[in-house]
Structure formats: C-alpha cells, structure tokens
Amino acid sequence: MQAILILILFLIIAALMVTRKIPTLIALPALAIGIAIIAGIPLKLVNPETKADTGLLAGIIEGGSLRLASAYVAVMFGAWLGQIMNQTGISKSIVKTAAELGGDRPFFITICITAAIAILFTTISGLGAVIMIGSIAVPILLSVGVPPIVAVSMFLFGMGIGLEINMSNWSFYITATGVSLDQVRNFALILMALTAIDALLFAIIEFRKEGIRFTWAQNNLKQSQKVNESQKVNVFSLLTPIVPILFVLILKWPIIPSFMIGIVYSLITTQKSIKNAISTLTKTAYDGIADAAPAVLLMIGIGMLLNAVMHPMVSKSLEPVLKSIIPTTPVAYVLFFGILAPLALYRGPLNLWGLGSGIAGLLISLNILPPTAVMGALLSTERVQAIGDPTNTHNVWLANYAGIDVNKLLMKLLPYIWALAFAGIITASILFF
Amino acid sequence: MIPTIFLKKNEIIESELQNDVLYERLKDVNIDKYTSFAWDRGDRTALRIKEINPDINYHITKNNLSVIIDDTIFNNEYLIFSEYAAVKNTIYIYRRCINEEFIPAIPEKYKEWRDFEKLRNVFICHEYYHHLEINDIGLTAELKKIEVAFGLFKVKRKIKALNEIAAHAFTKRFLDIN
Numbered sequence: 210m211q212a213i214l215i216l217i218l219f220l221i222i223a224a225l226m227v228t229r230k231i232p233t234l235i236a237l238p239a240l241a242i243g244i245a246i247i248a249g250i251p252l253k254l255v256n257p258e259t260k261a262d263t264g265l266l267a268g269i270i271e272g273g274s275l276r277l278a279s280a281y282v283a284v285m286f287g288a289w290l291g292q293i294m295n296q297t298g299i300s301k302s303i304v305k306t307a308a309e310l311g312g313d314r315p316f317f318i319t320i321c322i323t324a325a326i327a328i329l330f331t332t333i334s335g336l337g338a339v340i341m342i343g344s345i346a347v348p349i350l351l352s353v354g355v356p357p358i359v360a361v362s363m364f365l366f367g368m369g370i371g372l373e374i375n376m377s378n379w380s381f382y383i384t385a386t387g388v389s390l391d392q393v394r395n396f397a398l399i400l401m402a403l404t405a406i407d408a409l410l411f412a413i414i415e416f417r418k419e420g421i422r423f424t425w426a427q428n429n430l431k432q433s434q435k436v437n438e439s440q441k442v443n444v445f446s447l448l449t450p451i452v453p454i455l456f457v458l459i460l461k462w463p464i465i466p467s468f469m470i471g472i473v474y475s476l477i478t479t480q481k482s483i484k485n486a487i488s489t490l491t492k493t494a495y496d497g498i499a500d501a502a503p504a505v506l507l508m509i510g511i512g513m514l515l516n517a518v519m520h521p522m523v524s525k526s527l528e529p530v531l532k533s534i535i536p537t538t539p540v541a542y543v544l545f546f547g548i549l550a551p552l553a554l555y556r557g558p559l560n561l562w563g564l565g566s567g568i569a570g571l572l573i574s575l576n577i578l579p580p581t582a583v584m585g586a587l588l589s590t591e592r593v594q595a596i597g598d599p600t601n602t603h604n605v606w607l608a609n610y611a612g613i614d615v616n617k618l619l620m621k622l623l624p625y626i627w628a629l630a631f632a633g634i635i636t637a638s639i640l641f642f
Numbered sequence: 643m644i645p646t647i648f649l650k651k652n653e654i655i656e657s658e659l660q661n662d663v664l665y666e667r668l669k670d671v672n673i674d675k676y677t678s679f680a681w682d683r684g685d686r687t688a689l690r691i692k693e694i695n696p697d698i699n700y701h702i703t704k705n706n707l708s709v710i711i712d713d714t715i716f717n718n719e720y721l722i723f724s725e726y727a728a729v730k731n732t733i734y735i736y737r738r739c740i741n742e743e744f745i746p747a748i749p750e751k752y753k754e755w756r757d758f759e760k761l762r763n764v765f766i767c768h769e770y771y772h773h774l775e776i777n778d779i780g781l782t783a784e785l786k787k788i789e790v791a792f793g794l795f796k797v798k799r800k801i802k803a804l805n806e807i808a809a810h811a812f813t814k815r816f817l818d819i820n
Contacts, residue, residue, distance in 0.1 A: 305663070305666070308663045309663060309664060309667070309790075309792070310792065311663075312797075312799070313799060313800045318663070344719070344720070347720065348661065348720060349663055351720075351722070352661050352662065352663065352802060352803075353663065353802055354802075356727070357722070418729070419727070419729060420727065420728045420729030420730070421728055422725050422726065422727050422728070423725065423726040423728075423769065423772035423805065423806075423809075424722055424724075424725050425646075425722070425723045425724045425725070425765065425768055425769070425806075425809075426661075426720060426721060426722045426723065427643060427645070427646060427657075427720075427721050427723070428643075428661075428719070428720055428721075429643050429718055429719055429720065429721050429743060609717050609719075610717055610719060610720055611717070611720070611722075612715040612716065612717045612720075612722050612736065612739075613715065614714070
C-alpha cells in the first residue's frame with residue numbers, strides 16, 4: 210500500500226513538473242517530504258547503535274540539504290572561474306579565434322566554433338555563460354550562412370560535449386550515484402566522444418539538407434548589453450578552461466583544488482597588477498556564486514530526495530515493485546533505458562537533475578543494478594535532457610535569440626540525441642554488466 | 643538602431659564589416675578597395691537587372707523563387723528580417739520583426755517606406771541579389787580575398803560582409819533609396 214501511495218505521489222509530482230505547474234526547485238523537496246511521510250518516517254529517528262538521527266528533520270531535510278555539498282561547492286568554484294573567463298574576455302577570444310581559424314567554409318567554421326564552445330563548457334555553466342557566449346557565437350554562425358536551427362543545435366551539441374567533462378558535474382554524479390571519480394571520468398570521456406561524433410553527423414546531414422542561408426539581421430542590443438569589444442587577452446589565457454581538467458586527469462588532483470589552480474592561472478594570464486587581480490577575484494566570486502545559485506538550490510532538493518528514497522523504511526516498501534519492473538539482463542537494460550530515454554525530457558523521471566536522482570538512488574540502495582550501470586544509464590539519458598530539453602532555460606534563450614521555436618528545435622535534435630542515448634546505454638551495458 | 647538600408651553608404655559598410663568574423667583583423671588592411679568593389683558590383687548588377695525589368699517581382703517569378711512571409715518568428719535582441727535559403731530557392735520575410743522593430747526605426751527622411759507592403763520589396767531585392775550570387779554572378783566575397791596572419795602563417799580569407807554590402811548597394815540602386 211505504501212509503495213502504491215509513493216508511486217502515485219511520484220507520478221503526481223512528475224505530472225506537475227512536466228506541465229510546469231510547479232518548478233523542480235519546489236517539487237523535489239516536496240516529493241522528498243511526501244515520501245518520508247507516506248513511509249511513516251518520524252520527525253526524529255535515532256539509531257541506538259550509531260546515534261545517527263535518520264528522521265524527517267535531521268535525516269531527510271537537513272542531511273539531504275548537505276548530502277551533495279561537495280558537488281555544489283564544486284559548482285560554485287566552476288562558476289567563479291567561468292565568471293573570470295567571461296569578464297576578462299577569455300571566453301569571447303576563444304570563440305572568435307575559433308571562428309577565424311575556421312576559414313572560409315561555413316561547415317568548418319561551425320565545427321571550430323562548436324569545439325570552442327565545448328572547451329568553454331568544460332569549465333563554465335549556467336544561463337549567464339550561455340547568454341554571454343551565445344550572443345557572440347550565434348551571430349557569427351548566422352553571418353556565415355548557417356541556418357538558425359542548425360546554429361543553435363550545434364551550440365547545444367558543443368555545450369553537451371563540454372558539460373560531459375565539466376568537473377562540477379562529475380562531482381554531482383559521484384555524490385548522487387556513489388561511484389568513484391575514475392569510473393565517472395572513464396564513462397564521461399566515452400560519452401563525450403560519442404556526443405562529438407553525434408554532433409559531427411548532425412552537422413554533415415543538416416548542412417547537406419539545409420544548405421547555406423543568407424540572413425539580413427541586425428543586433429538590437431543596447432550598448433550596455435554589448436560585450437566589451439576592446440578586451441584583448443594574452444594567448445596563454447586561452448588555455449584557462451583546460452587547466453583544471455589537466456590537473457584532475459593527469460595529476461589526479463581533486464576537483465576543487467583544480468578549479469582553484471584554474472582561477473589563479475586565469476588571473477596571472479589576464480591581470481596586470483595585484484590590485485586588479487584582487488578586484489577581479491572578488492567581483493567574479495560574487496557573480497559566480499549568483500550564477501551557481503539555481504544549480505545549488507536544485508542540488509539541495511536532489512539531496513533531500515536521495516535521502517528520502519534511500520531511507521531503509523522507504524526502500525523496503527518499494528523494493529518488490531522496482532524489482533519487478535527494472536530489467537537486470539544487459540539486453541533488457543539497453544531496451545528499457547534506451548526506449549524510455551526521452552523520459553528525461555520535460556523534467557521527467559529519467560532526468561538525473563531531478564526525479565531521476567531519486568530513481569538512481571533507489572536502484573543503487575536496493576542493489577537491483579550495479580551502481581556503475583545506474584550511473585551509465587542515467588548519464589546516457591541525461592544527454593537527451595542536456596541537449597534537447599525545451600524546459601532548459603538555455604534552450605529557451607538560444608531558440609528565442611535565433612528566432613526559432615524551442616519545440617521545433619527539440620524535434621530537429623531528438624533523432625540524434627535519442628540515438629546518442631542508446632549508444633551510451635549500449636556502451637554502459639558492455640562495460641558494467 | 644537605424645535599419646542598415648537607410649544608413650549612408652559608408653555607415654552601411656562599417657555596420658556590415660562589424661558583423662564579419664574577421665572584423666578585428668581588418669584594421670590593418672586597406673579595406674576601402676574591397677568594399678568599393680563590392681558596392682560597385684551590387685550597384686552595377688542592379689542597373690543591369692533593372693534594365694531587363696524594373697519590377698523585382700517579375701524576376702522573382704521568372705526564377706521560380708518562393709517568398710514566404712513568416713508571422714511567428716520574433717526576437718528583439720538579434721533581429722532577423724529576411725533570409726534566402728539557397729537549397730530551397732526560397733526567400734523568408736519575417737513580418738513581426740519588420741513591423742515591430744524595423745518600421746518604427748525608419749528615419750523621418752524615409753517615412754514613405756514605413757509600410758510593410760512597400761518594404762516587402764526591399765527585402766525581396768536584397769535576398770534576390772544573394773540568389774543571383776549563388777546562381778549567376780558568383781559570391782562577391784569569393785572574388786576579393788584578403789591576406790590575414792595567424793602567428794607565422796599568412797592565409798587568404800573571404801570577407802563575408804562583402805556579400806551583404808553588395809546586396810545593400812543592389813537594393814538601394816534597384817529601388818532608388820537615396
């Protein structure tokens with residue numbers, strides 16, 4: 210009975226999120242508290258042996274808020290570095306240099322700009338960064354004859370490639386699924402490569418289909434909104450986004466210190482005096498944390514949901530239901546998660562940045578699938594969400610900016626990103642079963 | 643924002659160059675000879691086409707070009723007024739952008755153009771020039787390339803803005819927008 214009530218609550222909250230009646234920010238804590246109440250978890254529940262309080266107040270709400278603390282602190286540091294890159298002109302220079310290097314052909318310019326976007330999003334994230342980079346990259350692509358829907362799609366693919374190895378995200382995947390940094394890193398690198406191949410296929414097919422376009426367009430930004438044109442940066446500063454990655458991948462440093470090295474490196478290569486460096490450091494810290502706020506709040510909700518679904522009283526009641534639904538053979542695993550991959554869209558149940566975390570937590574705590582297989586499936590379905598979801602604020606902004614409908618954008622991308630999710634899940638089934 | 647077509651020749655050129663990928667590298671190049679070439683090319687082409695028939699719609703029909711008026715697309719930051727899709731042989735005109743942003747920004751001197759039906763031909767003319775570039779006369783930017791340096795390497799590159807500069811010159815001459 211408890212299991213049925215929890216599933217009904219899950220479906221109601223999912224429906225409210227899909228229909229955009231309530232934001233994820235509210236839905237996740239509400240679902241966590243609702244599940245705990247249905248499962249009968251008391252306000253206080255002290256384990257006599259460990260003395261740990263796993264009750265609703267300390268275990269679910271407070272413990273859940275802090276569960277992903279290391280992940281959201283990494284997000285803050287990433288956003289801080291991202292702000293330095295934006296405010297000092299590093300991001301703009303990387304995009305412009307890529308466009309110049311792309312030569313005369315729209316196809317190659319598109320590939321170079323997509324690669325530059327991918328490099329940038331290995332470090333930065335958030336809507337502010339998308340607006341900053343999008344308002345430089347999209348007009349360049351349109352000006353060389355790339356159709357708006359292809360330009361925006363390639364921007365999203367570039368973001369998808371970069372975000373796959375954005376270490377703020379790795380920190381989240383590690384904490385949410387309990388797998389090791391090495392396991393996340395190896396699989397993320399494979400998914401990144403698959404996304405890059407998918408993006409290349411998309412570009413080849415769509416360029417052939419759509420051809421080039423000539424666009425009569427004019428920027429209507431107010432002077433205050435325009436990106437500072439006079440910023441020139443040292444060529445060494447262009448390496449900033451890959452500095453933290455090199456420290457993690459090669460020197461095996463943890464994520465936060467690697468971001469700190471990136472911050473120091475960006476300041477050394479862009480600032481002319483210590484006074485300027487300190488001023489930039491302070492300003493970008495505040496701006497970066499403001500940028501990271503939506504992700505931090507989301508992670509607080511996800512943490513509560515994880516603590517709720519992984520609570521022994523909840524998992525005990527859900528175990529029989531889930532064991533009868535979730536496939537445990539490699540072929541069934543591929544078909545199940547592959548076919549259902551679009552459920553990551555519209556904040557659906559396979560979205561790792563929402564209800565999917567709860568499902569991942571349950572599957573892992575009940576030992577239905579190996580944690581690596583759960584991570585592999587959810588990271589693969591996350592590709593559909595990260596690149597195509599019309600409820601992503603960055604998809605909405607980019608579509609509006611290029612004057613296209615965000616749902617048409619999804620329709621254009623869906624065959625490619627669904628195939629990408631399948632490819633990721635097949636890879637996970639080979640690696641983790 | 644004053645719509646590009648109602649700017650003076652040198653302002654149109656500067657405005658289009660600013661949108662070019664290579665804009666920051668053009669400061670070291672004597673760009674005038676390139677932009678003058680593009681302007682003259684657009685201008686001369688307009689005279690030639692106008693001599694055949696001064697009604698732009700005659701040329702559109704003759705070349706089986708489709709013209710689609712779109713009422714859905716609008717964004718007030720990066721305004722797209724019209725497009726020419728070469729593969730589809732189609733001109734798209736975005737009426738909302740034109741009505742809400744282009745027309746109100748037309749200077750007093752050109753107030754007779756504050757009417758969508760009349761302006762329609764401005765966009766058709768501009769995009770028809772691109773059609774000519776693709777199917778008849780070749781891209782303006784292909785004809786004059788500049789040499790740019792990337793570190794130790796020097797490469798020849800197209801200035802894409804020349805296509806737009808020529809298209810504006812074509813439109814101004816064809817419709818006598820002075």
